[in-house]
Each structure stands twice: as structure tokens, then as C-alpha cells.
Amino acid sequence: MKMTKIYEGSHQWIMFGRDEGKPNNIIDTNQYVVRTTNRCLLLDPGGAELFAPMMAAVLHHAPVNQITDLFASHQDPDVISSLGLWDQALTNAKLHAPALWEGFLRHYSCDSIEYVPIPDNGGSIKLESVELQLIPAHYLHSSGNFHVYDPQAKILMSGDVGGAIEGPGTPVFVDNFAAHVEKMRYWHQRWMPSNQAKRVWIERVRNLDIDILAPQHGRMFKGDDVKRFLDWFDALQVGIAV
Amino acid sequence: MTNQTKAQFIAVASITSELSAVMVVAKEISLAAANAKAIAFRAGDKAKGFQPITDFINELAKETIELVTNINIYALVLYRLTVEEFQKTVTYNKFELAAKMAEGAVHAKSMQEPVDHAKLAMQDCQRRFRRDVSQLLGQLEAVMHHARAARVIAANSRIEASQAGEYLQSLQAVAESVDKAAHTIHDNVQRCRIALSIYRNS
Ligand SMILES: [Fe+2]
Ligand SMILES: [Fe+2]
Numbered sequence: 453m454k455m456t457k458i459y460e461g462s463h464q465w466i467m468f469g470r471d472e473g474k475p476n477n478i479i480d481t482n483q484y485v486v487r488t489t490n491r492c493l494l495l496d497p498g499g500a501e502l503f504a505p506m507m508a509a510v511l512h513h514a515p516v517n518q519i520t521d522l523f524a525s526h527q528d529p530d531v532i533s534s535l536g537l538w539d540q541a542l543t544n545a546k547l548h549a550p551a552l553w554e555g556f557l558r559h560y561s562c563d564s565i566e567y568v569p570i571p572d573n574g575g576s577i578k579l580e581s582v583e584l585q586l587i588p589a590h591y592l593h594s595s596g597n598f599h600v601y602d603p604q605a606k607i608l609m610s611g612d613v614g615g616a617i618e619g620p621g622t623p624v625f626v627d628n629f630a631a632h633v634e635k636m637r638y639w640h641q642r643w644m645p646s647n648q649a650k651r652v653w654i655e656r657v658r659n660l661d662i663d664i665l666a667p668q669h670g671r672m673f674k675g676d677d678v679k680r681f682l683d684w685f686d687a688l689q690v691g692i693a694v
Numbered sequence: 695m696t697n698q699t700k701a702q703f704i705a706v707a708s709i710t711s712e713l714s715a716v717m718v719v720a721k722e723i724s725l726a727a728a729n730a731k732a733i734a735f736r737a738g739d740k741a742k743g744f745q746p747i748t749d750f751i752n753e754l755a756k757e758t759i760e761l762v763t764n765i766n767i768y769a770l771v772l773y774r775l776t777v778e779e780f781q782k783t784v785t786y787n788k789f790e791l792a793a794k795m796a797e798g799a800v801h802a803k804s805m806q807e808p809v810d811h812a813k814l815a816m817q818d819c820q821r822r823f824r825r826d827v828s829q830l831l832g833q834l835e836a837v838m839h840h841a842r843a844a845r846v847i848a849a850n851s852r853i854e855a856s857q858a859g860e861y862l863q864s865l866q867a868v869a870e871s872v873d874k875a876a877h878t879i880h881d882n883v884q885r886c887r888i889a890l891s892i893y894r895n896s
Pocket of ligand 2: 528530531611612668669
């Protein structure tokens with residue numbers, strides 16, 4: 453599992469992905485970790501297949517008992533089907549996930565982990581002195597969906613928004629936006645169901661000061677590419693399958 | 695899934711299928727008993743010795759049905775336990791893999807506790823499974839006992855039938871069907887026992 457530190461300040465952000473041991477037939481995902489002095493938050497910790505490599509990678513940064521928080525942007529298996537395993541490994545942890553999905557996500561087993569339901573209008577996660585904002589992103593693509601914004605690190609973890617499918621070993625940052633567009637066009641057209649939801653989300657996100665847009669698939673967007681992405685997405689018609 | 699786990703799933707599933715056949719046969723015995731009772735009643739004095747036997751056969755069939763109903767509940771518990779054990783084994787293997795992959799990581803040691811915990815949970819399932827299998831084998835033994843008793847009764851019935859004059863044939867048929875049914879029950883239950891015996895508490 454490749455680890456890339458994307459923010460280092462009073463706390464850290466680390467991106468995990470490009471796992472070489474991943475079976476070919478499951479989609480590649482990026483996992484993110486926010487690390488404070490004594491706590492550790494995993495954002496979209498990934499599928500059950502990814503549990504062992506992900507746990508092993510996290511152990512480079514934090515001991516098991518300091519993994520205190522998990523966040524699931526939505527209910528998909530590539531996001532959180534590892535929940536049942538984390539549930540047995542962690543003794544004192546919380547899962548922050550959409551309230552809408554609680555009854556569904558509990559199918560993965562969530563007995564020792566406390567499910568903290570995120571209401572439709574969002575909320576926050578407090579990790580020691582760091583406060584992360586939970587930004588509503590409903591219908592992008594899931595009907596109950598949130599992104600995580602860190603005003604200090606200026607990072608927006610954007611779930612499936614900004615995603616792209618590329619081969620193994622792809623760089624972690626977009627280096628040529630124009631060329632990258634083709635890799636993410638169909639993804640957004642097909643997965644994102646609602647132009648209206650997209651418009652509302654873009655309006656909301658344009659008000660945030662973002663250095664890095666960090667999606668769950670593909671590459672991260674840095675600096676001016678963040679605005680380029682928002683403009684491109686704004687102009688794109690989505691929900692093409694109907 | 696390992697071959698051993700597969701075998702365990704199959705063994706547990708086979709109990710239910712073998713026993714549903716036992717249930718059908720036990721109901722047949724019960725019917726044969728009712729039939730015999732009617733014939734014996736008509737035969738009057740000629741089948742005097744046969745009458746208490748029919749009650750006995752009926753009782754035996756009823757008890758067998760009761761036993762099998764109980765065993766089926768047990769089999770369901772065993773099935774759930776097998777599923778649980780499978781899940782706990784998957785967890786343990788994933789934890790062990792994580793610990794192995796974490797070798798060299800600063801906090802690798804912190805994985806030991808979850809690994810130990812998962813191992814205990816898995817072993818606990820295995821222990822409960824073996825314990826429940828032993829109890830179920832005991833109950834199957836009781837059914838076998840009933841089947842053997844039914845065969846003895848069938849032999850006695852034949853003797854009694856021979857003194858029943860014109861009712862000889864129909865009473866002999868009753869004895870025959872009880873004997874056959876008891877034989878089937880014996881065979882089916884024996885197969886269950888063989889399938890499970892490798893899991894019993896040693
Ligand atoms: Fe998704
Ligand atoms: Fe996804």
C-alpha cells in the first residue's frame with residue numbers, strides 16, 4: 453500500500469492507495485487518515501478485501517487503540533464493507549456515517565463500534581483540537597452522502613466526486629488536467645444522478661478554501677486544478693443512463 | 695472456505711435432511727399402528743396378544759417424532775454455530791495477515807491483542823461446536839434405541855400375527871412395515887452419527 457503524506461501541520465493527512473496486492477477485479481480506492489497526537493480517523497476505510505493491507509499501513513502511523521474514528525461518506529462496499537472487521541479489531545471507536553444509511557450499514561456488523569449518525573444537514577467530527585466539517589453531498593452519487601472538509605489543512609475529501617479509473621501505479625496527483633478529463637468524464641456522467649444536486653454541491657464547495665480535493669478513486673487535485681475541476685463538473689451533464 | 699469448513703457445513707446440513715426422512719418414516723409407523731389397532735379390534739380374541747403391541751408401537755412412533763423435532767432444533771443451533779465459526783475464522787485469518795503485513799511498522803506490536811482476541815473467539819466457537827455435537831450424538835443414540843426397540847416389537851408382532859387366523863396376512867403386513875420403517879430410521883440416524891462423529895469432544 454502506497455502512503456503519501458498530503459498535509460503536515462498540527463496534525464497530519466495521509467493518503468493510502470495503489471495497493472499492489474489488490475485483486476484485479478475489485479475497484480482501486482484511496483483511503484485517507486487524519487492523525488492527531490493521540491487519535492486517528494480513517495476516511496472511507498475501504499472494502500473487506502482491503503482490511504489487512506489497510507490496517508498494516510495504518511500501523512506505520514498509529515497503534516490499534518488510537519484508531520478511534522471511522523468515517524463513511526456513503527454505504528458502498530468499496531467504502532465500508534470492512535466495517536465488520538474493524539468492529540472486531542477496535543475496542544473504543546466511533547463510526548461517523550449518514551443517518552440515512554444506519555440500518556443498512558449495520559448489516560456489516562457494528563456492535564462494538566458506536567454508530568454516530570450524521571443528520572442530513574451535516575455536522576462535524578472533533579479530533580482533539582482539530583475540527584472537521586461534514587459537508588452534505590447528497591445524490592453524489594448516494595442519496596445519503598457526505599464529504600469531509602478540514603479548514604486548517606484546506607483539504608476536501610470528496611468521496612466519489614472527482615473519481616477516475618486508471619491502471620495500477622497511477623500518480624496520486626493530477627498533473628495534466630486537460631488529459632485527465634477524459635478519464636473521469638464517463639465516471640461522473642454515469643455515476644452522478646442529478647444535475648440539481650451537482651449544482652447545489654458546487655455552490656457550497658466554491659465557498660470553501662481548498663488546496664487539495666481528495667477523491668476516493670483516482671488522483672487528487674491540487675491548487676488551480678481544484679477550481680478547474682469545479683468548473684468542468686459544473687458544465688457537465690450527468691445522469692446519462694436514462 | 696477450507697475443505698474442513700465445507701465438510702462441517704455439509705455434515706450439519708445432512709443431519710436435517712436425514713432426519714426429515716426419519717420423520718416421514720416415524721409418521722408411517724404411527725399410521726401402521728393405528729391400522730393394526732383397527733385390525734386387532736376386528737380380530738377380537740384371535741389377536742388378543744396383538745392389541746398391547748399396537749399401543750406400544752404407537753407410543754414409540756410418537757416418542758421418535760418428539761425426539762427428532764428436538765434434534766432438528768439442535769441441528770439449527772449447530773448450523774448457526776458453524777456459520778459463526780466460519781466468520782470468526784475469516785476474521786482471525788485477516789487479523790493474522792494484517793499483523794504479518796505490518797512487520798517492521800512502528801506500531802506493529804499493537805496488532806497482537808486483536809489477533810489473540812480473534813483466536814480465542816474462534817477457538818470458543820470450535821469448543822461450543824464440539825460440545826453441541828456430543829450432545830446431539832447422545833440424542834441420536836436415543837433415536838437408534840427406539841429403532842432397535844421397534845424391530846424387537848416387529849418380531850413379536852409376527853409371532854402374535856401367526857395366531858390370528860384369517861387376520862394373519864394383514865397383521866403380518868403391519869409387522870413388516872414397522873420392521874422396514876425401523877430399519878430405515880436406524881440407517882439414516884447411523885449416517886448422521888458417522889458424519890458428526892469426527893467433531894465430537896474427544
Ligand atoms: Fe460509491
Ligand atoms: Fe467509490
